[in-house]
Amino acid sequence: MGACQKDFESAVNQVKLLKKDPGNEVKLKLYALYKQATEGPCNTPKPGLFDLINKAKWDAWNALGNLPKETARQNYVDLVSGLRSSSDSSSQVKSEADKKRAGYDTLVITSEDCITKIMLNRPAKKNALTTQMYREIMLALEAASKDDSTITVFTGNGDYYSSGNDLTNFTDIPPGGIEEKAKNSAILLRDFVDCFIDFPKPLVAVVNGPAVGIAVTILGLFDLVYASDRATFHTPFSHLGQTPEGCSSYTFPKIMGPAKAVEMLIFGKKLTAGEAYAQGLVTEVFPDSTFQKEVWTRLKAYSKLSQNAMHISKQIIRNHEKEKLHAINAEESRILQERWLSDECMNAVMDFFSRKAKL
Ligand SMILES: CCCCCCCCCCC/C=C/C(=O)SCCNC(=O)CCNC(=O)[C@H](O)C(C)(C)COP(=O)(O)OP(=O)(O)OC[C@H]1O[C@@H](n2cnc3c(N)ncnc32)[C@H](O)[C@@H]1OP(=O)(O)O
Numbered sequence: 001m002g003a004c005q006k007d008f009e010s011a012v013n014q015v016k017l018l019k020k021d022p023g024n025e026v027k028l029k030l031y032a033l034y035k036q037a038t039e040g041p042c043n044t045p046k047p048g049l050f051d052l053i054n055k056a057k058w059d060a061w062n063a064l065g066n067l068p069k070e071t072a073r074q075n076y077v078d079l080v081s082g083l084r085s086s087s088d089s090s091s092q093v094k095s096e097a098d099k100k101r102a103g104y105d106t107l108v109i110t111s112e113d114c115i116t117k118i119m120l121n122r123p124a125k126k127n128a129l130t131t132q133m134y135r136e137i138m139l140a141l142e143a144a145s146k147d148d149s150t151i152t153v154f155t156g157n158g159d160y161y162s163s164g165n166d167l168t169n170f171t172d173i174p175p176g177g178i179e180e181k182a183k184n185s186a187i188l189l190r191d192f193v194d195c196f197i198d199f200p201k202p203l204v205a206v207v208n209g210p211a212v213g214i215a216v217t218i219l220g221l222f223d224l225v226y227a228s229d230r231a232t233f234h235t236p237f238s239h240l241g242q243t244p245e246g247c248s249s250y251t252f253p254k255i256m257g258p259a260k261a262v263e264m265l266i267f268g269k270k271l272t273a274g275e276a277y278a279q280g281l282v283t284e285v286f287p288d289s290t291f292q293k294e295v296w297t298r299l300k301a302y303s304k305l306s307q308n309a310m311h312i313s314k315q316i317i318r319n320h321e322k323e324k325l326h327a328i329n330a331e332e333s334r335i336l337q338e339r340w341l342s343d344e345c346m347n348a349v350m351d352f353f354s355r356k357a358k359l
Helices: 005-016 024-039 052-062 069-090 131-146 177-198 214-221 248-256 258-265 273-278 288-303 307-339 343-358
Strands: 107-112 115-120 151-156 203-207 224-228 232-234 284-286
Touching: 005 024, 005 069, 024 052, 024 069, 024 131, 052 131, 052 177, 107 131, 115 131, 115 288, 131 151, 131 177, 151 288, 177 214, 177 307, 203 214, 203 288, 214 232, 214 248, 224 273, 224 288, 232 273, 248 258, 248 307, 273 284, 284 288
Parallel strands: 115 151, 151 203, 203 224, 224 284
Antiparallel strands: 107 115
16 A cells, blocks of 8 residues: 555654664655655756756656656655664664765765875775765765865775776666666766866875776876776776776877777776886886885875965866867767667676676
């Protein structure tokens, strides 16, 4: 039986009494279901690119498509009921999420010595990027662009930097179907990459281990890339029926020349850290045993340099290409939206999961 208006109103009140912050993804789901249950399908204008929070809310609501109001009401009540039972059973235990900077479930963000560090934090999944993670990274970049740090650093927790897009993003299909998912994912990808193109402060990647897919391509938009000698750089797009993103169709040929870019982006050649350094993708390689110590000593020294001079220098170096990069990003995202619906891509994703199932 569907939830009645009274159940729904009671669930709305219970949300305000939750003991534990349910995290951004759940809050977005609650928001979207609430709007759908009370107002029906989203038909308000889409917020601007830099209005990140309202845009994330709009995306979440819009993703519900034509879900009937009654179903949204029931889903809201079910979600709140699940949150209440998990919060009751875990209230004694301080969860991992509580220890992190509030509001991020998939990242650990710290600020020290004028450096904001954004650490990808799904080590058991090799820091594969879920849709929640893409959104949290955008929010973290927005916050870092405004905080008083001089430098922003990305790194990964565990043995991987990141294994790229989480392939479960392909299996989590909403009621609107795969076409709608592909459309929304292309918007998400475009917005995600735009945040890197526009990021105003020096952006540093501390590549602690292997990097795959979008975790590699986006490096072309970073200002410094430091790599452990354990790191590798792999863009297996053709193996996955996919095509380059992160503006790499432009930045990689520019950085390493077309011949080497083609080896990586079309043929999926995996580079060692030394090879990536030789091609100009990596600024410097360090032995893994001293990697953290050497890199952070260097970054702490850099972070004391004049903040304004560094930011203005970055604008001078990057600004004249921004428009071009945005156009390339839009085109790469548009092409991928089609690719994701192809049999080649679907079969490659299924292969990954069926190989896992056989192990
Ligand atoms: C309808 C359209 C929706 C699309 C939504 C798209 C949103 C934007 C997309 C932007 C475009 C991005 C493109 C890319 O990034 S392409 C690259 C994608 N990545 C991969 O293909 C890597 C896949 N993973 C692997 O090949 C291996 O896991 C890896 C070599 C990374 C490590 O192997 P190893 O044997 O050492 O470890 P495991 O495989 O056992 O991994 C441990 C657990 O982690 C899970 N895992 C790892 N990586 C991923 C991943 N990328 N996606 C999902 N899951 C991943 C793995 O399954 C293991 O999990 P279990 O312990 O539960 O088995």
